[in-house]
Amino acid sequence: MATRTASPTRRSRTALAGFAVLAILLSGCTASGQPAPSLAAGASPAISGGGASAAVPLETSQTSTKSPVYWLGRARDGVYLYREFRDATGTENPVVKALHLMMSVKPLDANLFSPWQPPKKLAASISGHNVITVDVSSDAFNSTVDEQTAQLAVQQLVYTATAAAASAGVIDSGQPVQVMLLVDGRTDQLAFNRVKLGQLMQRDPAMVAPMWIIDPQAGLESAHAQLAVYGRSTSPGADVYWQVSRADVKTDKGTPYLSGHVVASQAADPAAGQFRFTINLPAGRYVLRLFPSDPGPGDATALAWDSKDFTITP
Missing domain, CATH: 2.60.40.2030 (CalX-beta domain)
Incomplete structure (x- = not known):
């Protein structure tokens, strides 16, 4: 059967130049309804620090009360990361807002899931070098998972944090974005007792669904x-x-x-x-x-x- 296709809407990329404060600016999202964000033409390099890949472009900034949240989902030959947009009203820090959703609510899609647990403490800040620092209490890791799921869960946080920051327009989406994950303010901790933290991380293109x-x-x-x-x-x-x-x-x-x-x-x-x-x-x-x-x-x-x-x- 033939289908009718519509040309994708061209949207301009919005970068925030000269952003050099330690705290994330609060989002100015005011519009309601489902966003139809455009994907930036650039992309983030893999977690290993390799070359850029067009496979995982950052979200572009958009005005909405929706937060981008990534989840784990089983498909075909394995488990991959998928994205939903969730209602997120209020003036809370946009990265914290998205991560709270990721750790505290269930996905809309019953085929998706998350090993994270609601944390007692969660904070996030951004440096002028496009580094997002997330500090979460250890109770967020109160799930027993295997090595692969633990790796995916850490990337779930990396994807969600970078998506929220890019969507809110508080990072330069034209440059690589890195995430530092702290546990109770400390580096060199183990996420889910399996993944060693303490070093800057970027989006791993191998973990997102094709x-x-x-x-x-x-x-x-x-x-x-x-x-x-x-x-x-x-x-x-x-x-x-x-x-x-x-x-x-x-x-x-x-x-x-x-x-x-x-x-x-x-x-x-x-x-x-x-x-x-x-x-x-x-x-x-x-x-x-x-x-x-x-x-x-x-x-x-x-x-x-x-x-x-x-x-x-x-």
Whole structure:
């Protein structure tokens, strides 16, 4: 089936020059509603300090009461990081606000999870060298996890902190951003009794999901028959295959209600890696899934990189 695609909205990148205070400025987010942020064309280098990768661009600044929060999610051959936007009203420090959500609430998507626990203390500051320092009490690590999950959880914090700072416009998103994680004010601690801290960290591109759905978010209820789908891929110009299945009507296993194919924006585009398309649906409950290649006939659930359930109301 052919799909109708919409050109990604071009947004200008907003950098905060000359930012040289130790405390993060409070966010000026005032607008309500789901943001449709643009991804910056630049990217952060890997945790090892290697070269920059276009696979994990920083979020661009946007005016919204939503905070970007990363979660862990199982897909295909492993566990990866996925992002949601969560309601976050108030004038709290934007990085602390996002990290509080990451450690204290459940993801909207039931397929996502977090090993973090609500901390008694949490603080964050930014230096003029694009270094975010996060200080959290040890009770945040009160979960028993394996080595891989512990590594992912630390990167979950790195991604969320940098996303929140970039989204609030309080860092220079055109430069590499680093995170120092302290435990009760101390360096050289172990996160989840497994990951040694005490050194600057950056986004690790190997840990983020290759593609995910930004809109619709899980659990969306919409009265509009025309659904706008918005997502991103870590590979600009990559093929993105999608399927929509009915969740309220019994069909042959693996038979999608609608399916199609789009191409993510090219690397030269300011919206590199983004993709959009629209679909018309009658009232009902649905599941949208994304694939890196044509899943073909049969049950493709296990092949999907991301999925979101939503409802079209009468």
